[in-house]
Amino acid sequence: MFQYLRNHMKTIVTVLVSLIIPGLVFWGVSSAIIARRSSFAGMVWGERVDVSEYNKAFLAVETQLKLTYHKNFELFSQYFDLQELSWERIALLKEAEKQNISITETELVKHIESIPFFQSEGIFSKELYYQIIAQHFQITPAQFEQRERENLIISKRRRFIESSVFISDQELTDTYLLNNTKVKILYTSFNFSDHLKTDRAIPEKDLTAYFSSNQEIFRIPTKRKVLFTSIMPKTLSVDPISEESIRDYYEENKESFSIESDENASGKSKTTKETSSNTQAEEKAQYKTLETVRAEIEKDLLAAKQNDLAQKKAYAVADALYDGAKISKIEADHAVKFEETPFFAQQDIRSLGQKIPMNVLLAASELKLGEASDVIESFGNLYILKVLKEQPSYIPPFELVKNKIIEDLRYINSQKTAKEIAEKSYKTIKDLIKANPDLSFDEISKKTDLKWTLSPAFLYEDSIPNLGNEPSLKKATFNLALGDISFPLKTNDRFVILSPSEKISVDKEILEKETQKDSFRNSLLQKKKNRLYYSWIENIKKQANIKPNPKYFPESPAK
Incomplete structure (x- = not known):
């Protein structure tokens, strides 16, 4: 338990504590229940993760989101995959344990006292602290403090991972120019939906083969x-x-x-x-x-x-x-x-x-x-x-999921067809340009029957109008020279071939202003740290080989 707060609690909180302390018996019930059950939620780092450990991670993730978004929690929580974040938390904590990372009581006290949620007029309020964790988070002080200790362990590991990051002057200038250059692109799309053949039958053998190799996708979880x-x-x-x-x-x-x-x-x-x-x-x-x-x-x-x-x-x-x-x-x-x-x-x-x-x-x-x-x-x-x-969890018989299989295979086939047409079109375009380097896009369009769209000008951090934020499109847009043609790039609903048609650069002298330079350097440094950390997390998740138990967590089809 958070010993510092307990030792310094004023007598005025006695009644409040009397209302909370009896709850400690109840809050602790979960552990007693868990001990009587041997089922497991999944595997992480080759070790079993029981249902109780997963549930604790799930509630910890939810608590963190509540602390972050306060009254807007319900609005923003829909944008997070709490299940994935829970498994990620378990993997990170087990990795940190291997590194012998720990948090002192002093570090924990300082952290909790700094949380705005527990402050009244800018000062930490013990009364408010007890009230909020009991009523808003539905947990005991000990449970909350353990979660925050774990959060600090993850944060400490993150600081170590990010400690090697720095920004050189050349990188600063190059990134500033990249982020402040506006680009217009010409692009042509090969939409998956254009190739959904709903009137064409799929051979029965293809349906049964897909079902046989993807049964877990259709598993009904334990209810x-x-x-x-x-x-x-x-x-x-x-x-x-x-x-x-x-x-x-x-x-x-x-x-x-x-x-x-x-x-x-x-x-x-x-x-x-x-x-x-x-x-x-x-x-x-x-x-x-x-x-x-x-x-x-x-x-x-x-x-x-x-x-x-x-x-x-x-x-x-x-x-x-x-x-x-x-x-x-x-x-x-x-x-x-x-x-x-x-x-x-x-x-x-x-x-x-x-x-x-x-x-x-x-x-x-x-x-x-x-x-x-x-x-x-x-x-x-x-x-x-x-x-x-x-x-009990079960895989339904083929006939019950046949329509879903047909839907999945039609979608998969539409992607395959769109990709084949896009790659064929790309080869045709490259061959035309190779034969006649001065060929204009109007002429290419006439010779290939492709419809090209000119986008409005956009920055690197903007969403590409009508195409979204697909990283591969951004990378191609800002790395290709004017007039160059990209290979077919996949988004969530289409393949795209694009070509930068105009680049509007910014005056880099603006960056020489010291305040502007320092501000941009700090912003860039944090973004670079974030990229490194999230890349590290993805690597850790792969190493941890997270395998949720399909009895509780059925697989989802990759579309």
Whole structure:
């Protein structure tokens, strides 16, 4: 646990902690559940990765995205492949472990205190820290801190990889000119969709051969139906807080209500004059009066009482479910209501997150058929669940996926046809130019029946109008001399042959301004570091030989 924060926690947080600490028992349940299950999520570096380790990585990736995008998390998360990022995280951490990379407690403290999410008016707030990780991230301080420690380990490894990167003056000038030169291109396209032959039958032997060699593409993952109930502490009726309890709490925690500590906590300071004039008043009124904090104490004690009752109720329900009691009897005896989820696979978990939190569903994926969970805490509520039914992973029979096979093969054949036509056209163009170097594009167009399009001028970092950001197109555009012809280049929906028709250069004297030069150098240096690091990551992923278990993660067809 984050020892520094624990040791320096003010008494004022006592009640808040009392609401969080009982949850530690529940938050820790996942590990207990995992120990009873031997299934694995996949292989990384030749080692088994169990479902719990994968789930932890998945939730860590999600937490990092929440920290990065805050309220825009749902909007931006759709652009990330959380599954791929989870496997990547596992591979990087195992690689860092081989390199004996570690993070000190001091480094961890400094990092967490610097996270804006946990700051109030620019100052780290322990109260806010506990509240956010409990309510927003659905985890314990220990779990959050372990994730951040792992993030720092990955960051430290990244800094080492990037430490050798530098920018020479020549590279600076060349890149500046490249990035600020506008180019117009002439291009002709060979679209895959133009060659989709939907009216032409595909021989049965081709269909069966494709199915035989690509069966994993069509695998249906393991699906489960889960029975669950939730207990919400805030909805439970408890006896009112007595006056005696309020007074006892006030006296036992009086230091947390000192006026001085309150002022310091809010970051306010007094001038010498103010301090002198108020000294006597502070001596007389060193603490907030009971009346001014009564409502706060009563609210917190009431919440603690509801939380305590919720724990007892949840454990009683969990015990009854474990002992095999009938659901109707559990519902009647403990005033709870059980619900069933639809059948869901691992990749469906996010879509079910509105009704039942993700960490609860992930715990379900770690249970055996018929097994009941312990109590699981999420968003301050308590959940108990049981796996009712399981549909094992299977590869459907050929007839059920025949239409999908036909669709895939038609798409593959359309790419093949487009490529053949593009390569043939390229050869024709090169032969024409070889025979007559002065041939214009208008004449080439007439002789080849190809339609050439002139693009607007664009920069290296721009998207190529109507063609997108395919790196091979950018590379060809800015590396070819004017009038040169590119080999057919593949994008996501076509092959393209292009030729730079005009280059509009920038005055490199602008770069000689010192502020401009330093700014551009720093920007270029960071981009070069990023390219090196991401290239290194791809190499690590290849070395790690990541193999997700198809039972949980069916393969996707490469289109």
